[in-house]
Amino acid sequence: MSDSALDLIRRGVADIISEKDLKERMDAGRPMVIKAGFDPTAPDLHLGHTVLLRKLRHFQDLGHKVIFLIGDATGLIGDPSGQSKTRKVLTWEEVRENAATYQQQVKKLLLMGPKSFEVRYNSEWVFGASPQMRSTGLEVFDFSKFVELASLTTVARIIERDDFSKRLAAGKPVSFLELFYPLMQGYDSVKIAEQHGTCDVELGGTDQTFNLLMGRELLKAYGHQPQIVLTLPLLEGTDGVAKMSKSLNNHIGIQDPPNEMFGKIMSIPDSLIVKYFTLLTDVDVAWIESTAADLSNKAVNPRDVKLELASVIVSMYHTSDAAEGAKEEFLRVFSNKELPTDMAEVEIKSDADGQVNLIELMVCVNLTNSKGEARRLIRQGAVKLNGEKVEQPQVSLEKALGTLQVGPRTFRKLIEAPK
RNA sequence: GGGCAGGUGGCAGAGUGGUCAAUUGCAACAGGCUGUAAACCUGUCGGAUUAAUUUCCUACAUAGGUUCGAACCCUAUCCUGCCCA
Numbered sequence: 001m002s003d004s005a006l007d008l009i010r011r012g013v014a015d016i017i018s019e020k021d022l023k024e025r026m027d028a029g030r031p032m033v034i035k036a037g038f039d040p041t042a043p044d045l046h047l048g049h050t051v052l053l054r055k056l057r058h059f060q061d062l063g064h065k066v067i068f069l070i071g072d073a074t075g076l077i078g079d080p081s082g083q084s085k086t087r088k089v090l091t092w093e094e095v096r097e098n099a100a101t102y103q104q105q106v107k108k109l110l111l112m113g114p115k116s117f118e119v120r121y122n123s124e125w126v127f128g129a130s131p132q133m134r135s136t137g138l139e140v141f142d143f144s145k146f147v148e149l150a151s152l153t154t155v156a157r158i159i160e161r162d163d164f165s166k167r168l169a170a171g172k173p174v175s176f177l178e179l180f181y182p183l184m185q186g187y188d189s190v191k192i193a194e195q196h197g198t199c200d201v202e203l204g205g206t207d208q209t210f211n212l213l214m215g216r217e218l219l220k221a222y223g224h225q226p227q228i229v230l231t232l233p234l235l236e237g238t239d240g241v242a243k244m245s246k247s248l249n250n251h252i253g254i255q256d257p258p259n260e261m262f263g264k265i266m267s268i269p270d271s272l273i274v275k276y277f278t279l280l281t282d283v284d285v286a287w288i289e290s291t292a293a294d295l296s297n298k299a300v301n302p303r304d305v306k307l308e309l310a311s312v313i314v315s316m317y318h319t320s321d322a323a324e325g326a327k328e329e330f331l332r333v334f335s336n337k338e339l340p341t342d343m344a345e346v347e348i349k350s351d352a353d354g355q356v357n358l359i360e361l362m363v364c365v366n367l368t369n370s371k372g373e374a375r376r377l378i379r380q381g382a383v384k385l386n387g388e389k390v391e392q393p394q395v396s397l398e399k400a401l402g403t404l405q406v407g408p409r410t411f412r413k414l415i416e417a418p419k
Numbered sequence: 420g421g422g423c424a425g426g427u428g429g430c431a432g433a434g435u436g437g438u439c440a441a442u443u444g445c446a447a448c449a450g451g452c453u454g455u456a457a458a459c460c461u462g463u464c465g466g467a468u469u470a471a472u473u474u475c476c477u478a479c480a481u482a483g484g485u486u487c488g489a490a491c492c493c494u495a496u497c498c499u500g501c502c503c504a
Contacts, residue, residue, distance in 0.1 A: 171499085269456055269457055271456090306454085372468095380448090380463070
């Protein structure tokens, strides 16, 4: 196997345990089985997810097969731990539906042919959950399996994991299911090895290291070759601090429209530019390195590098034309403070006095969540009508027609409703 | 099974009968400065309502109770942590 293949795999990874193993298996020349686990919840894929997905794609490009493992067993039970108490218990049908949504989105990143891709659900071997599995009565994770698995490790080993020990030290709850979770995840690797003959590599974020290593140990314990563990850095979101996630609202969705995606990428802190290039694009490593040097020497304007980054990424999920358009639009609206070319239109009509109430209008078209918020925004000077700050919520219809701006980046075109 | 301490707004965490829509920090939002970066400064941050921080409603685990009045007191229930067994 050429070094370039190994270089491709190595790009952007946090750790490989062990690289020597990996090289040997790659050199053996047979297609490897690559495992990666995913939540069964409804996905809305963002760039954070793509770090892992892109790495899977690298393996696919080298001829290996990805097992896309949906960890729905806990979703079907409902996780009793404190944090996710409110999480709703999924049905098998919902799980299937979410998986289909996954595939729809993942198509943009992964090869979907049967030689390169296969979806599995761990509920298959944990519960015999699928109707098919139930009817064949194939296997259920019964008590004897639990005993076997639970005897393979010790409490001390499990709670040495960083986030468990921290939570225990802080007096926070850790549910038994959570403790058992690493074993279940490792057991998934065992089942994959049983069904596919081997489980060569498992990928995950660095926060998954412990679980992934457990899989390595369990494979050994069950008489299989241990999996290679490959971890990827966690990608910070647009705030530059926290891991990208939808609930923190710092995410950039791969389904975001071009302009929005472009703008969000421009809003990341400068410190993330190089990381984004490395983990999210195929841009040549040598170029990234020299640009990184230019950035630290202040030889280039970070904004220009970011424009390039945004263009590259938008091109990946849309088209290069769309990226070019988004860039022009960005420069027009935010650098030159001009109006966007394309604004959502809102039809308005006046009340009996020929007036339009902007507060009601904003709430009505979901620009704000409440009238109080709308009032506040007006008071703070965040609302502009045709470039003029709005002082009074009551405006005559003629004055209201035109461009309504709320905050720095929300525009609406107000037009008169047909009578 | 026994004892103790707790459950407060997105999070952390004050408050322990009226002056509490609830100190403060973080997050978020807006304005200023900018490169829709960071940092910084200012303001906002449950809902409705008002000329007004005006009035009203909802909220401090859940359900009842005491009281003119409860996040705060009592009872029951659920949940969490610690110690003992």
